Amino acid sequence: MSTKAKPIMILGCTSDAGKSLVVTAICRLLANRGVQVAPFKAQNMSNNAAITKDGLEIGRAQYLQALAAKTTPSVLMNPVLLKPSADTFSQVIINGKVDHEISNMPWMARKKLIWPKVLTALESLQNEYEQIVIEGAGSPAEINLRDGDIVNMSVALACQADVYLVSDIDRGGSFAHLLGTWACLAEEEQKLIKGFVLNKFRGDPNLLGNAMQWLEEKTGIPTVANLPYYRHQLPEEDSFRLGTTWQRGAINVALIYYPYASNLDEFDALIYQEDVNLVPIQHVQDLSLFDAVILPGSKNSGKSLAFLQQTQLDQGIIAFAATGKLVLGICGGLQVLGKEIKDPFALEDGDKNGLGLIDLSTTLAHQKETQQNIIKWKNNTLETYQIHHGESVVLTDNVEVFIDKNMGWKQNNIHSSYLHGLFDNAVFYNWFMQQVGAAQNGINWKKHVDQELDKLADMFAQHGWL
Incomplete structure (x- = not known):
């Protein structure tokens, strides 16, 4: 050479x-x-x-x-x-x-x-x-x-x-x-x-x-x-900050930290914001004191869902959703929030019943979707990317489009998207903070990283x- x-x-x-x-x-x-x-x-x-x-x-x-x-x-x-x-x-x-x-x-x-x-x-x-x-x-x-x-x-x-x-x-x-x-x-x-x-x-x-x-x-x-x-x-290569707990006076966001959680660096804009406290949740607990709950991506949505059911964290998430506060699922989190996950090619953990918080059905496809996306939203540009096997469809008229057709849906206070990297964009960060009644002080995270x-x-x- x-x-x-x-x-x-x-x-x-x-x-x-x-x-x-x-x-x-x-x-x-x-x-x-x-x-x-x-x-x-x-x-x-x-x-x-x-x-x-x-x-x-x-x-x-x-x-x-x-x-x-x-x-x-x-x-x-x-x-x-x-x-x-x-x-x-x-x-x-x-x-x-x-x-x-x-x-x-x-x-x-x-x-x-x-x-x-x-x-x-x-x-x-x-x-x-x-x-x-x-x-x-x-x-x-x-x-x-x-x-x-x-x-x-x-x-x-x-x-x-x-x-x-x-x-x-x-x-x-x-x-x-x-x-x-x-x-x-x-x-x-x-x-x-x-x-x-x-x-x-x-x-x-x-x-x-x-x-x-x-x-x-x-x-x-x-x-x-x-x-x-x-x-x-x-961004960290493959680790995530653990050990933080709910803090009085902060905007407390629960991040459901199930096995095979992926692309957790996309929440750095929350982790390093002084007035926000992002708390990884690994065990069943009362989530009612939190201002929002996020379900991140997962390399194996079926196993992540099974973990929630085994630990009864699923019931905690369902109870939190009933309070009307914001629940956000990203990619694998979107699939977990839905009615069902079908796995016809045995790519993950077999067919599963989801949390049922949004009327979606997901089928894991053999071909993985991987691409960058630039999307116009709220008179701004979102720079995002997709990386998933799942293909999701709407089951009822109760579900509306969230951000972009065929990539995100919402039902009442439950929001979900296949788009990664949302919080890197100030417009999405500010939307999220508006939902929880916090300061809309988002920045361009990519410039901050540079x-x-x-x-x-x-x-x-x-x-x-x-």
């Missing part, structure tokens, strides 16, 4: 070490310096996905990294996406489209089919851009997974990347993580590592003493950066190695 600059690759000692954020920071830093840069992650596992302009599906993290790089998001940047929909099953997205055959193959049997697609995507990016910044997945020291590796050291060796190994020092044991991970690598892999990175550091750097010198004496590799614990308002990317790049310029 030829490229204008050696790829930079960011690996982590553990999941959630901060690989994604470091790649994002590097992409924006280099882009601000005028470098033609692109992100790459061979394989991502997340139910937070994004849709490219050409209607293809990639991980949300790579989509954000492309925006950080000031370039157009492409499936080349994430050729393989795994979307968990059961404890031992993930839907496999290859080059932006579902591959049912590979999805049903054993894990270790997939590499021979997927690896050529990874190499093709990487080579295409290298031919197009001056600099590629690559993100690994989990840890390269997972000995049991090395034979099937298509995302960590296999990629590093294929393109002879300059590798930097990141450890989350906030967890503790950081130097042991770095030394142990390095020791688990083959000699040819160790030679690719150019530096260690401490991430999420709090406190006085002097407390590190001679630990970095000790580590370099053991490995021959310097610690090139000590990045501070950095609070940001950027400003956050510049702040992240500034932090990395101060504490990083580039």
Whole structure:
């Protein structure tokens, strides 16, 4: 493979070490310096996905990294996406489209089919851009997974990347993580590592003493950066903030946090608004004190619905709906709110009876709908996207169109839509706040994210190695 600059690759000692954020920071830093840069992650596992302009599906993290790089998001940047929909099953997205055959193959049997697609995507990016910044997945020291590796050291060796190994020092044991991970690598892999990175550091750097010198004496590799614990308002790759509870004096919105909830980053505009308190609800409780309830998307609406029924959260939602307050279902949440979910191709959890709060019937289609949508609504433009198998139809005249025909419906105080990304638009945010009697102070969230990317790049310029 030829490229204008050696790829930079960011690996982590553990999941959630901060690989994604470091790649994002590097992409924006280099882009601000005028470098033609692109992100790459061979394989991502997340139910937070994004849709490219050409209607293809990639991980949300790579989509954000492309925006950080000031370039157009492409499936080349994430050729393989795994979307968990059961404890031992993930839907496999290859080059932006579902591959049912590979999805049903054993894990270790997939590499021979997927690896050529990874190499093709990487080579295409290298031919197009001056600099590629690559993100690994989990840890390269997972000995049991090395034979099937298509995302960590296999990629590093294929393109002879300059590798930097990141450890989350906030967890503790950081130097042991770095030394142990390095020791688990083959000699040819160790030679690719150019530096260690401490991430999420709090406190006085002097407390590190001679630990970095000790580590370099053991490995021959310097610690090139000590990045501070950095609070940001950027989308998370695959996690969600838990632990918040109802707060007096705030606008309290209950987010039903069922298994396989997806695309939760679309509620960031609520999470980071000072006068709004978004509370993830995982257990049955009295919802009457809340101002609104949201049912988010789901990678498996049937299993999410079954969870609500098993925990009796379904009764709590039904009781809340009877108060006349706002209930909003997005995508999978729309399906759960309806009368029934039909699953003729056994894509999810079989046929289910929904909550019955809106007179809709959903059938899960074999073909997935994935596209960006720009919609005129209330004399404004909504920038949204779709990503769903479900096709829903109205059962009675009690149901009205919500936002756009065939993509959203309302019945009394129950509102639903297949459109993701609604809260990124100030006009929808303000509509929502009007329904709950709160301040209509929405902003263009996409512009806000762009400003956050510049702040992240500034932090990395101060504490990083580039």
